[in-house]
Amino acid sequence: MATSTQLVCPNCAGTLQFDPTIGKMKCIFCDSVFSQEEAEQFFAQQNEEEEIKESGADWGEDADGMRAYSCSTCGAEILCDQNTAATRCPYCDNTTVIEAQLSGAIKPDVVIPFAFTKEQAMEKYKGYYEKRKLIPKDFLSGSRVEEIQGVYVPFWLYDGSVSIDAEFEAADITDNGTEITRKIYKADRRGNIAFENVPADASKRMPDDIMDSVEPFDFGQLKPFSMTYMPGFLAERFDVEGDDDLERAEKRVTNTAKQKTRATVRHDEVTETRGDYKVNYTKKKYALLPIWYLTTSWNGKQWNFAMNGQTGNFTGDLPVDGTKLGIMTGGSALAAAVLLYLITKSIPFILGAALVVGLIVFLVAKGSMKPVHKATQANEYMAKKVSLVYSTDDYVRTERKKKEQRQQS
Structure with missing residues (x-):
């Protein structure tokens, strides 16, 4: 079984994590804060003391492609697939870094650190769907949100x-x-x-x-x-x-x-x-x-x-509420027809223009609910x-x- 790595606080032996709000490492127990340079020194010293050796050849891989690691905090066995580089221990909930997945020939060249916390991300999610007026009401109450x-x-x-x-x-x-x-x-x-x-x-x-x-x-x-x-x-x-x-x-x-x-x-x-x-x-x-x-x-x-x-x-x-979308589209077309009737008495022109307005509103409103796209x-x-x-x-x-x-x- 290969070994995973966690960065330990030198003050209380608690778990250090990267805090996006301050851009530094922070202990989740004693709230000690360390710069990245200090944390890197701790990390190197910790690895040297524990004599962690990852050859990349002995992964403890099973027939399903899963690999077994030992949590360095509680010693529990962690199973994850061959592409996982950092995960959570299901027993102590501490984040564990699988160093061999991020070192040697497969070490990343660069990284952009997180700048937002989980709480901020959840607020963004709530604000995102609350602004969409066409969302079905029971989506908000009936959906099961998995942890972000x-x-x-x-x-x-x-x-x-x-x-x-x-x-x-x-x-x-x-x-x-x-x-x-x-x-x-x-x-x-x-x-x-x-x-x-x-x-x-x-x-x-x-x-x-x-x-x-x-x-x-x-x-x-x-x-x-x-x-x-x-x-x-x-x-x-x-x-x-x-x-x-x-x-x-x-x-x-x-x-x-x-x-x-x-x-x-x-x-x-x-x-x-x-x-x-x-x-x-x-x-x-x-x-x-x-x-x-x-x-x-x-x-x-x-x-x-x-x-x-x-x-x-x-x-x-x-998801789009079809009834709400229909009311918005029909209402826009009707408003356009009434306005044009006050300007011109040409019924064919009014009907055509109202249809165009309704179609535009339909496409824009539906598109606002489906913004995911392939970049071109x-x-x-x-x-x-x-x-x-x-x-x-x-x-x-x-x-x-x-x-x-x-x-x-």
């Missing part, structure tokens, strides 16, 4: 650039009242745009769309990885290899590169006629990022919610402007079209 968990989720962060070779057809349009003139141009753009720390979660257990929806992270706050940020939280080791996550990151940076390149063509109409965007990776980092994760069970379905443990951004799909852009992690090495807008031709004149009665 603070988890360090493994991510790959990608650095690099996108090389660009694109061509556009553009037009400037003028309207003098009787004729529409279109001046056509061929715009060529070549260059590159840099990106840094484009994230892709590396855990199969975490839904990709939910992890995308809690972005962005402030990667200016990345810190070199240290075990001392782990106590008090759960953690996972990556089970998606960095090369396997490349496709997700590549789609995002390519879409943003296209968008930013098109923005350099400053004409009234712009259409891309050819585009070659090649992604070049220069660096890959293994990071642990803070996520508060919560699940609820209602109506035979599991609902998942997550909060960015650094920024407080909360997300999760919510990487704007927050890319340079503001494309670095162009070649940029021309060559005049091609002029097109003119007479406007139809309405006959006055």
Whole structure:
């Protein structure tokens, strides 16, 4: 059986945990506070004294892929899967760090510490669903909320650039009242745009769309990885290899590169006629990022919610009360119809406009209850402007079209 590790308070031998409110280690028994540097010294000394040796070869793994560890606080046997890096002892409830999952060749490069406590995360959850007026009443009373968990989720962060070779057809349009003139141009753009720390979660257990929806992270706050940020939280080791996550990151940076390149063509109409965007990776980092994760069970379905443990951004799909949605949609359409009736007596116009208003309200209201999405852009992690090495807008031709004149009665 392999051994787990807990950081012990040098004053009272109690358990030290990372406190997000002060950004330091704090004893849960005597309230002693220690800096990360002090905690790292305690951790190194503790490991040396206990002579903890993890070879990575003898995991005590059973046929189901579970591994057995000995809790360093109470000595109980802890069972967890091969990707768990920090967990709780079911007997003494202390957080235990499985050091071998976060060391050696699989040691994370960087970490963002938690900035919000469990109590703050629960308040965010309550505020999140209380603002949604379309939520069914019995969801609030009938759902079973499982304990919210603070988890360090493994991510790959990608650095690099996108090389660009694109061509556009553009037009400037003028309207003098009787004729529409279109001046056509061929715009060529070549260059590159840099990106840094484009994230892709590396855990199969975490839904990709939910992890995308809690972005962005402030990667200016990345810190070199240290075990001392782990106590008090759960953690996972990556089970998606960095090369396997490349496709997700590549789609995002390519879409943003296209968008930013098109923005350099400053004409009234712009259409891309050819585009070659090649992604070049220069660096890959293994990071642990803070996520508060919560699940609820209602109506035979599991609902998942997550909060960015650094920024407080909360997300999760919510059920929609069909009756409330119908009343909101119908009421909006009726109000629009009454208002338009006072302005115009055209019944066909009023009906059409009211239908459009109702449809817009329906889509916006329903969309507000279902914000979880797959990320398609990487704007927050890319340079503001494309670095162009070649940029021309060559005049091609002029097109003119007479406007139809309405006959006055």
